[in-house]
Amino acid sequence: MNITQIIEHFSNYTPLNSEEIECLESKLTERKVKRRQFILQEGDVCKHISFVVSGCFKMYKVDTKGTEHNLQFSIENGWIADLGSFHSEKPSELYIEALEASTILQITRPDLILLYTNFPKFDRIFRVLIENAFVSLQKRVLQNISSTAEERYLDFLKTYPSLFNRISNVQIAAYIGVTPEFLSKIRKNITTK
Numbered sequence: 001m002n003i004t005q006i007i008e009h010f011s012n013y014t015p016l017n018s019e020e021i022e023c024l025e026s027k028l029t030e031r032k033v034k035r036r037q038f039i040l041q042e043g044d045v046c047k048h049i050s051f052v053v054s055g056c057f058k059m060y061k062v063d064t065k066g067t068e069h070n071l072q073f074s075i076e077n078g079w080i081a082d083l084g085s086f087h088s089e090k091p092s093e094l095y096i097e098a099l100e101a102s103t104i105l106q107i108t109r110p111d112l113i114l115l116y117t118n119f120p121k122f123d124r125i126f127r128v129l130i131e132n133a134f135v136s137l138q139k140r141v142l143q144n145i146s147s148t149a150e151e152r153y154l155d156f157l158k159t160y161p162s163l164f165n166r167i168s169n170v171q172i173a174a175y176i177g178v179t180p181e182f183l184s185k186i187r188k189n190i191t192t193k
Contacts, residue, residue: 030104058096099167
């Protein structure tokens with residue numbers, strides 16, 4: 001297992017020493033995931049936080065009408081987990097599915113707590129990661145209640161430029177809260193401006 005990528009990722013926050021790296025490596029599990037394979041399904045407890053080495057994932061909920069609502073996409077150097085289920089150890093209402101063949105590094109809740117306890121740097125790093133995710137979520141909620149569908153689409157393109165060519169319009173529509181047909185109208189309207 002090559003953990004260079006995750007070490008470099010953590011170094012963006014604070015460099016790790018050799019003891020921290022050795023302990024981290026002993027707690028990570030590498031997993032290869034096929035396209036359309038789930039790493040979490042509704043009703044399961046989320047037992048891992050996953051770091052994306054390569055590939056692309058979506059986290060979503062399916063409502064009672066069978067409509068999919070995408071909450072998050074995660075690509076290289078990103079993290080994905082249902083944090084509510086992970087921390088409460090209760091069944092998830094969400095799915096996490098690979099949109100591409102992917103490689104992830106996973107860590108369990110007990111092992112993450114062990115890292116927090118024995119190496120305070122990990123506690124600080126994950127706190128910043130969670131804070132950043134919370135800020136993004138706040139921004140998205142505000143945008144969903146105060147922006148037009150076109151504004152949400154344009155913000156999606158600006159925020160996630162590397163995702164545009166990796167996911168389908170159906171996935172983008174499910175993220176910004178419109179039907180694929182309405183997204184086509186938005187795209188057509190933008191190109192005629």
